Amino acid sequence: NAGVTQTPKFQVLKTGQSMTLQCAQDMNHNSMYWYRQDPGMGLRLIYYSASEGTTDKGEVPNGYNVSRLNKREFSLRLESAAPSQTSVYFCASSENWGAGGPYNSPLHFGNGTRLTVT
Amino acid sequence: GNSVTQMEGPVTLSEEAFLTINCTYTATGYPSLFWYVQYPGEGLQLLLKATKADDKGSNKGFEATYRKETTSFHLEKGSVQVSDSAVYFCALHDGGATNKLIFGTGTLLAVQP
Numbered sequence: 245n246a247g248v249t250q251t252p253k254f255q256v257l258k259t260g261q262s263m264t265l266q267c268a269q270d271m272n273h274n275s276m277y278w279y280r281q282d283p284g285m286g287l288r289l290i291y292y293s294a295s296e297g298t299t300d301k302g303e304v305p306n307g308y309n310v311s312r313l314n315k316r317e318f319s320l321r322l323e324s325a326a327p328s329q330t331s332v333y334f335c336a337s338s339e340n341w342g343a344g345g346p347y348n349s350p351l352h353f354g355n356g357t358r359l360t361v362t
Numbered sequence: 363g364n365s366v367t368q369m370e371g372p373v374t375l376s377e378e379a380f381l382t383i384n385c386t387y388t389a390t391g392y393p394s395l396f397w398y399v400q401y402p403g404e405g406l407q408l409l410l411k412a413t414k415a416d417d418k419g420s421n422k423g424f425e426a427t428y429r430k431e432t433t434s435f436h437l438e439k440g441s442v443q444v445s446d447s448a449v450y451f452c453a454l455h456d457g458g459a460t461n462k463l464i465f466g467t468g469t470l471l472a473v474q475p
C-alpha cells in the first residue's frame with residue numbers, strides 16, 4: 245500500500261521558472277492538502293481540497309495554484325518561482341470522518357518534495 | 363485566529379530519560395488536538411490525539427492529556443529511546459468542514475545512547 249506519493253523528491257529551479265508538484269493517494273480519501281515546511285515556521289497550509297471538484301485557499305496561497313484532477317490526484321503549480329518559495333512541500337490526504345466524530349481522521353503525509361529556487 | 367505554541371528545541375536527552383514537550387493552544391471552543399512525529403527524511407505521521415477536554419491520547423509509550431483549564435496538550439514519555447529521535451509537532455483542528463490542521467513550529471528531539 246503506497247499511501248501518499250509525491251514527485252519529484254528534489255527540484256532546483258531558477259527564479260521565474262515554473263513547475264508542477266504531483267501528489268497521488270491510493271486510500272480513497274476525500275480530502276487532500278498541500279503544506280509547506282520552513283525552519284522555525286512549522287507547517288503552513290497552502291491549499292486544500294475537501295472533495296473532488298473543490299479547492300480552497302489556506303494560510304499562504306500566494307504564488308501557487310492547484311488542481312484536483314480526480315479523487316486520487318492533487319497537484320500544486322508554481323507559475324513563476326521565487327526564492328521565497330524555497331521550502332519542503334508536503335501533500336497529505338484524509339477521510340472526512342474518523343473515530344470521535346467528523347473531521348477527526350488523521351492526515352496521511354507523503355515524504356515531501358525539497359524545492360530550491362535560486 | 364487559532365494557533366499552537368510549542369517549546370523550541372532541540373531537546374537533547376540520554377536514553378531512558380523522561381521527556382516532556384510543552385504545547386499550548388489558542389482556539390475558539392474545544393478543537394481536537396494532535397501530536398505528529400516526523401522521522402528523518404519522511405513525512406509526518408500521527409502519534410496520538412485527543413478529541414475532547416480531559417481526554418488522554420497515548421501511543422508507543424507517549425501520552426498527552428487535553429487540559430482546557432490551561433489550554434495545554436503536553437507530550438510525555440517515561441523512558442525515551444534512541445529510536446524516538448525525531449521532530450514532534452503539536453497541532454489542532456482548525457474547524458469547519460474539513461480536517462485542516464494548524465501546526466506548531468516543531469520540536470527536535472535528539473536521544474543519545
